[in-house]
Amino acid sequence: MRGPMATVTEEQAPPQKWVGQSVKPRESYRLIQGKGKFLDDIKLPNMLYAAILRSPYAHAKIVSIDTSKASALPGVISIITGEDVEKATKPFMGVVPPPGDKVIDYCLAVGKTRYAGEPVAAVAATERSIAEDAIDLIEVEYDPLPVVVDVEKAMNKDSTLVQDAVGSNIVWHKQFNYGDYEKAASHADTIVKEKLHFHRFGAAPMETDNVLADYQESTGLLTINCNNQMPMFCLALIVLATGWDSHKIRIITNDIGGGFGAKIISYTYMVLISLLSKKSGRPVKWIMERRANIISGTHANEATFYVDIALKKNGTILGINAKTIHDEGAYLRYEPIGALLWVQVSSGPYRFKNLRMDVNSVVTNKGPVAPIRGYGRMQHLWMIERIIEIAAKQLKIDPLEIRMKNFITSEEMPYVTPSGATYDSGDYPQALEKALEMIGYPEWKKKQSEYRKHGKLIGIGIGTGIDSGTNNFAQVKLISKENPFSGQSRMAFARMDEFGRFQVAVASNPHGQSHETVVSQVVADELGVKPDDVFVLPGMDSFSHPFTGHSGSYASQFAVSGIEAVLGASRKLKKKIIEIAAFKLGATPEDIILKDGKAIVQDSDKSLEFWMIANMAWRNNLELPPDMEPGLMELYCWKGPFKLPDEKERLNPTLTYSYQTHVAVVEIDPETGKLQILKYVAVDDCGTQLNPQVVEGQVHGAAMNGIAASIFEECKYDDSGQLLSSTFMDYLFPTAVEIPHFQTCHLTSPSPFTTLGTKGAGEGGGTPLITISSAIEDALAPFGIKITDSHTTPERIYNLIKKSKKVKGN
Amino acid sequence: MNFDGTFDVKAPREKVWGLISIPDNMVKCIPDLKEFEILGEDKFKASIKAGVGFIRGTLNFTFTLSDKTPQSHAKLSGHGTGTGSTVDLETIIDLSELPDGGTRMIWKAEAKIGGLIASVGQRLIEGVAQKTVTKLFDALKEELEN
Amino acid sequence: MEKKKIKLTINGEQMEGEAEPRTLLVYFLRDVLGLTGTHIGCDTGHCGCCTIIMNGVSVKSCMVFAFQAEGTTITTIEGLAQNGKLHPIQESFWENHGLQCGYCTPGQIMSASFLLKRNPNPTEDEIRRGIEGNYCRCTGYVNIVKSIKAAAEKMQSK
Numbered sequence A: 001m002r003g004p005m006a007t008v009t010e011e012q013a014p015p016q017k018w019v020g021q022s023v024k025p026r027e028s029y030r031l032i033q034g035k036g037k038f039l040d041d042i043k044l045p046n047m048l049y050a051a052i053l054r055s056p057y058a059h060a061k062i063v064s065i066d067t068s069k070a071s072a073l074p075g076v077i078s079i080i081t082g083e084d085v086e087k088a089t090k091p092f093m094g095v096v097p098p099p100g101d102k103v104i105d106y107c108l109a110v111g112k113t114r115y116a117g118e119p120v121a122a123v124a125a126t127e128r129s130i131a132e133d134a135i136d137l138i139e140v141e142y143d144p145l146p147v148v149v150d151v152e153k154a155m156n157k158d159s160t161l162v163q164d165a166v167g168s169n170i171v172w173h174k175q176f177n178y179g180d181y182e183k184a185a186s187h188a189d190t191i192v193k194e195k196l197h198f199h200r201f202g203a204a205p206m207e208t209d210n211v212l213a214d215y216q217e218s219t220g221l222l223t224i225n226c227n228n229q230m231p232m233f234c235l236a237l238i239v240l241a242t243g244w245d246s247h248k249i250r251i252i253t254n255d256i257g258g259g260f261g262a263k264i265i266s267y268t269y270m271v272l273i274s275l276l277s278k279k280s281g282r283p284v285k286w287i288m289e290r291r292a293n294i295i296s297g298t299h300a301n302e303a304t305f306y307v308d309i310a311l312k313k314n315g316t317i318l319g320i321n322a323k324t325i326h327d328e329g330a331y332l333r334y335e336p337i338g339a340l341l342w343v344q345v346s347s348g349p350y351r352f353k354n355l356r357m358d359v360n361s362v363v364t365n366k367g368p369v370a371p372i373r374g375y376g377r378m379q380h381l382w383m384i385e386r387i388i389e390i391a392a393k394q395l396k397i398d399p400l401e402i403r404m405k406n407f408i409t410s411e412e413m414p415y416v417t418p419s420g421a422t423y424d425s426g427d428y429p430q431a432l433e434k435a436l437e438m439i440g441y442p443e444w445k446k447k448q449s450e451y452r453k454h455g456k457l458i459g460i461g462i463g464t465g466i467d468s469g470t471n472n473f474a475q476v477k478l479i480s481k482e483n484p485f486s487g488q489s490r491m492a493f494a495r496m497d498e499f500g501r502f503q504v505a506v507a508s509n510p511h512g513q514s515h516e517t518v519v520s521q522v523v524a525d526e527l528g529v530k531p532d533d534v535f536v537l538p539g540m541d542s543f544s545h546p547f548t549g550h551s552g553s554y555a556s557q558f559a560v561s562g563i564e565a566v567l568g569a570s571r572k573l574k575k576k577i578i579e580i581a582a583f584k585l586g587a588t589p590e591d592i593i594l595k596d597g598k599a600i601v602q603d604s605d606k607s608l609e610f611w612m613i614a615n616m617a618w619r620n621n622l623e624l625p626p627d628m629e630p631g632l633m634e635l636y637c638w639k640g641p642f643k644l645p646d647e648k649e650r651l652n653p654t655l656t657y658s659y660q661t662h663v664a665v666v667e668i669d670p671e672t673g674k675l676q677i678l679k680y681v682a683v684d685d686c687g688t689q690l691n692p693q694v695v696e697g698q699v700h701g702a703a704m705n706g707i708a709a710s711i712f713e714e715c716k717y718d719d720s721g722q723l724l725s726s727t728f729m730d731y732l733f734p735t736a737v738e739i740p741h742f743q744t745c746h747l748t749s750p751s752p753f754t755t756l757g758t759k760g761a762g763e764g765g766g767t768p769l770i771t772i773s774s775a776i777e778d779a780l781a782p783f784g785i786k787i788t789d790s791h792t793t794p795e796r797i798y799n800l801i802k803k804s805k806k807v808k809g810n
Numbered sequence B: 001m002n003f004d005g006t007f008d009v010k011a012p013r014e015k016v017w018g019l020i021s022i023p024d025n026m027v028k029c030i031p032d033l034k035e036f037e038i039l040g041e042d043k044f045k046a047s048i049k050a051g052v053g054f055i056r057g058t059l060n061f062t063f064t065l066s067d068k069t070p071q072s073h074a075k076l077s078g079h080g081t082g083t084g085s086t087v088d089l090e091t092i093i094d095l096s097e098l099p100d101g102g103t104r105m106i107w108k109a110e111a112k113i114g115g116l117i118a119s120v121g122q123r124l125i126e127g128v129a130q131k132t133v134t135k136l137f138d139a140l141k142e143e144l145e146n
Numbered sequence C: 001m002e003k004k005k006i007k008l009t010i011n012g013e014q015m016e017g018e019a020e021p022r023t024l025l026v027y028f029l030r031d032v033l034g035l036t037g038t039h040i041g042c043d044t045g046h047c048g049c050c051t052i053i054m055n056g057v058s059v060k061s062c063m064v065f066a067f068q069a070e071g072t073t074i075t076t077i078e079g080l081a082q083n084g085k086l087h088p089i090q091e092s093f094w095e096n097h098g099l100q101c102g103y104c105t106p107g108q109i110m111s112a113s114f115l116l117k118r119n120p121n122p123t124e125d126e127i128r129r130g131i132e133g134n135y136c137r138c139t140g141y142v143n144i145v146k147s148i149k150a151a152a153e154k155m156q157s158k
Helices: A027-031 A068-072 A082-088 A128-137 A181-186 A231-242 A267-280 A290-296 A337-345 A377-395 A399-406 A428-439 A441-453 A473-478 A515-527 A558-585 A610-618 A692-711 A764-779 A794-808 B013-020 B023-029 B116-120 B122-145 C025-032 C088-095 C105-118 C124-130 C142-157
Strands: A048-054 A060-066 A076-081 A119-125 A139-144 A170-178 A190-198 A210-216 A221-226 A249-253 A284-287 A302-311 A317-327 A354-362 A457-471 A489-496 A502-506 A534-536 A592-595 A598-601 A607-609 A633-639 A654-668 A675-685 A743-747 B002-009 B033-038 B043-052 B055-069 B073-082 B085-097 B103-115 C004-010 C013-019 C051-054 C057-060 C073-075
Touching (some): A027 C088, A048 A290, A060 A082, A068 A076, A068 A128, A076 A082, A076 A128, A119 A267, A181 A302, A190 A377, A221 A267, A290 B116, A302 A377, A377 A764, A428 A743, A441 A457, A457 A558, A489 A610, A502 A515, A515 A534, A558 A633, A607 A610, A675 A692, B013 B103, B023 B043, B055 B085, B085 B116, B103 B116, C051 C105
Parallel strands (some): A048 A284, A317 A354, A675 A743
Antiparallel strands (some): A048 A119, A170 A354, A302 A317, A654 A675, B002 B103, B073 B085, C051 C057, C051 C073
16 A cells, blocks of 8 residues: 655555564563663662752742752752743743743753742752762752642732743743634524533652763763663754853664653753763762652643534534643743644544634643643543534433434545544444444343342443544644744654664664564565565664654654654665666566565576675675766655645644544442443544554553553642642552453554555553443432533542432432 | 631630740740740741651741731741751731630631642641640640639 | 661671661662662651561561661562562562552562461452551552552462
8 A cells, every 4th residue: 555655766665574563662572671772770870879869849939949948958050040041041932822932941940930849949969869868968948839729710810920021821822713603503402501521630650750861071962871762853842042052962762661652841951960060070869759750750731621512413523613721830831732623533533514612721730730641632532422422412412323423434434523633534333333242232232221220320322533644843832923843754764784684763763662673574575585584773862763753653654754754765776676677687677576585587496685786885896887976875854745824723633543442331339339341342544554462452451551540540630739639649640450351353454544554653642531421320320410620530430420319309 | 727716724814815925925835946036026937847747847937916906816827948848838817815814815827838838738737737726725825824 | 976886687698787766767778789680769657668577577678767777687579589589479469460660569579478488368458458567559459459460479479
């Protein structure tokens, strides 16, 4: 399956021998032996350890900082406070237009602290324990200020300001009018209104953010070893804030213990620890402790929706009108991109053409928000599915029927949604039917009505989530036309060494997605070799791995952008190999195929082994075709086939649209609110699968994330802005006991827009959150309870039941 | 967190006032006191052994008395730091005579807790606070009635 | 704080190093002895990334002081493979995609080894309970359970 934006050559894809196979990930070999190279495994000579002092107040002026006692502790080498940071750096750049561009964001609190847990000072010492002892000796005098934790109150004109220079806590506000909602509403038979809330939870990867910075004054080289997911993108933010020599910065990542989008905002620490290294004249390593990670490294977008849905009485959706309020925390980082990203999935999997969105991005005294798995889309998709189900119940329409009626069908693909987001391919009705078949829907429906007679609460939940991937950065121009970002790109090289073996590199900062393996499969098919003949450079080193300002692993796209770059480089290499072989063998390039490590003239016994070709290119170039440049190393940069927004602010913000449909059966204990998942089915479609086992692993992981967020995890703040769930004692991380077995099934709707028909996947679209909310509402139907909050713990369920019994006078 | 209470003691008002309005007298009734320093007529420092669950260490407080109406009203403000936490306390105390010659103390306290104790120990704070309050009033009673 | 010498047997070898009384065993293993296969994933003893076998029992090495390990016999992830040959549990995790980022994996494998020693033929429920103290954020546990089941079968047939 080829698309219009194929790579350099026009030839057909070769036979797929390795692509599509569940090849064992080569990365796993070192990881199962504990021989991975995670950041804390690295030790450099003369290395110091850093510890960070964090603010106990959610909002306070910093009156004074006395570091004298800490400095006097033997082993303490250097200390940095906000005063030093203000002198050495400018505030980090954001993407928001005035007045939001006045948001102040430094790597340490400057002048005042805006969330409990914000870094206030940093110490480098000869040992971890000494650095931690030292931060206890730093005396900070705070002048507490009123705390802003209610995001709607924060919007009031008389609210205390979190970011004073902005003049308001609403740092960005924009209305989007796609289609004509007013007209749609006037034609509607019903308009259903609801207030919905998507709660705050975090990613909490098992490895936290870590940085090892090494500034060498003798060469001017700053080496930052880190585990950021897209450090080459962050380089721009770092250099703009610090003014450091960009060409003398080397960034390295090795094995990374999970990311999920959390490890995208650690650029502030990359700057902070580099400052410590510069001040100390020695390498400095910093490991973020788990509590700091939950407080300040990992929150997903929290959103409140006031939503209206206009429908015909037969269930046809005419349009949606929503006011959204995003609680961004105290600093923006990449926000308000998360408040905007609904444009990628504007009408969800549904056919309505009218969408009005009033988007508000509001700061509060909470930890900063990061682009967590499902970023901005899962909130919007959850909102759409919730309002549709609530409306369906009001109209007394079966939830399956309303979905089937409004689903975009595969015949309508590619389908342009109201925002311009163009879904490439997919069959939502088929996926839902498959999921219902796998769960045994009719049998469960029967059981449900029987159980209800005995007061047993069983619910069947449905959810379809779209995992839009391979993003077009021009989407940020919808926030501000001045934002200097657009398109998408990835760069890779493919090299045949002089023995006919291959090396490939692409700067993807993998963290569990088996990129080394998947790339070797793709290249092996292109070049007619085995995956083992292709060494994919592990990790990322900006001095050896080609990168662009877009490089990294985020926004569900490696199977597209990374692979297209690798394909492009491999095909350029293949072209040259074939040209050399053709010359040597007296044939034409069209007659030559690459197979089993040889260039073979078809229908003849003439062939050349790769090492012979390589020898000519690397050591024996007088045998090459005249005018041919020696060497067999090709660089390729893939450019995403994107456009800028049009005058109606429409654009295609993502190239590919994977999707998942989940169905779950839950049982709720009416006495305790406790929820048990009896059966869980996940159907996914990410187009052509490069490695089915890798894809399935992602589906499992995303399912677990979503279920855990629904019924366990919450970043809960009290009125003074203290995060009450700051360790695993209170932040309820799911274990193997709570998470059920998942039954999975894969469908394949190849993308017409990518060379191999692949689609980016991995985030999962937040489908489980949709499904669990739906299942719980179904289980509690006898009480007439509506689920309007994405967090449904046993306690909340219990309280909902109690409240409804009071209302009913039971 | 908010606390309040009524504390009746078999001692005349002047004696009670004498205890609570003079730092030198009051400080010794503070439970788990490690050391103290009188800074002035109405100001003193106190280091208190702190323990909320497994968070153990020392909280260093500075207390200030203000709003004094002799024999009847006073405000005690305290700011403490330690164990990566902060505690800000404000207590209003009102005294009145009881018919049997004793004294009634009506007190209202507001405590703002931040940092480690607030985020990790929040389920345990109330219990610890109640215990501390009980110990404090037992000590006051002991001092006043004997 | 003054450092004291600690002597113990790790992966069949006599080892020694110095640590303060307050140093946790996991830091002693990683920073002092250079055995970085055992990982740290939290600060409250929940995640299990630090799981090792100490005197025959699975232990979270972040919940033990280094000096408490004096004279003990410890197996870490580095000690599972013998003579360059992977342990059946390791092989099984590899074959069944029981890991993605690999950070929790040493802890999962050590817990699995302890589980299978006590219960060579566990049910799915028993496996899930056996790794209840080992958090994973990537796999959703499905393939971890599958790997342990397959390892149990492999080890039983030997």
